[in-house]
Amino acid sequence: MHPGEPHDAGVSGRLNWLRAGVLGANDGIVSTAGLVVGVAGATTSTGPILTAGIAGLVAGAVSMALGEYVSVSSQRDTERALLDKERGELADFPDEELEELAALYEAKGLSSRTAWLVARELTEKDAFAAHADVELHLDPDELTDPWQAAGASAVAFTTGSLLPLAAILLPPAGARVPVAFLVVIAALAATGYLSARLGGARPARAVTRLVTGGALAMAVTFGIGALVGTAVT
Template sequence: MDETTEVGAGDEGQPHPHEPHDASLASRLNWLRAGVLGANDGIVSTAGLVVGVAAATTDTNPILTAGIAGLAAGAISMAVGEYVSVSTQRDSERALLHKEKRELAEEPEYELEELTQIYRGKGLSDTTARQVAEELTAHDAFAAHAEAELGLNPKDLTNPWEAAISSAVSFTLGALLPLIAILLPPVSWRIPVTFAAVLVALAITGTISARLGGSRAGRAVLRVVIGGALAMAITYGIGQLAGVSGL
């Protein structure tokens, strides 16, 4: 994100200052949605792995080894990726906040007028908008501008460690389901039970994800279920070919 760009209404890439928001609620929903998606990734990737190995051999040890290795690798990969991503986001947020603090120190009158214009844009009269801007500025100018212009709470920035741990835990919990489903049943029932358990779990995560996003559940469930079924079918076919060829 370009730190030299002036922050204001209509700036490309910045939160629109006229949009109502609840930063705390949005943050909680985003974390919950990320957790659901992490669990979904754990389910699909581990299911594909263990189903592929189970198609090649009936020996439990290779299946267990592959499942645990996939779970560990996936959880670590998710954690590292989330940490890097959120750290970058946090750096951008800090840069924007630093810039806003500098502008408040150098051009307080301009910033006051800018805040007044924001509240005029929300539908307040000129007099009321000016009064609100002045009172917020007197109380905490920095917090007022950070929220109105950037949609940020300076005291509640994204935490990369929380993101990393959340992703690793959600992926692990999701990955445990297909791993348990493939190991507990008799050999002849391993594949059908795993397919059924995974598709049910994906339907549940798809429904939760759709509800959190405010969209219809049907389409979201269909996408994740079809995607998971295809992943398991493909890896199952590859596993069978590998087992037949003796690879």
């Protein structure tokens, strides 16, 4: 084992959170960019673009936070129910649970003798923790907090949304859409590369997917905005 190589579960958990943050920021970039570029296709007035961008940012952040809260709460409720059931089984059927734990270790490749030895020692130390880990693949002390997940999603989405919003508002009216397009494409390439590296995937494929999808979204919304703007005027 290399001394600098991360092997603990905490590192894996932090990487999962970081990946989720990158993906949340990417959602903010794409959705807000599509919205403000679409409005910019209909009008060069700053007011409607700013209003649409802020509305999209707030609505998206709230939606992301609420969806994450509901999802993580459901997952946490399920995990707690499984842990409570395991506690009850350990209290009511300790011998059967010991046999089950030994069988699980044997299924992982340990010899029968070693599996029983490990099962007995872990049961004497903390039977509940041993079963939660091997049988349920859960850490009772590390269940995901739905409020933390909701807040992280809202922050990530808001952070991503601010970039296209600034890119469309800061340049002169005639350069807004080209500047926003280039900034968003660069941001999508960066988030695609980072998410791929964190997930151990090939960056080129992830970058291509994100850049292509983001460019298509902006092109479609700009075209619709231009058609609607022309029809209204």
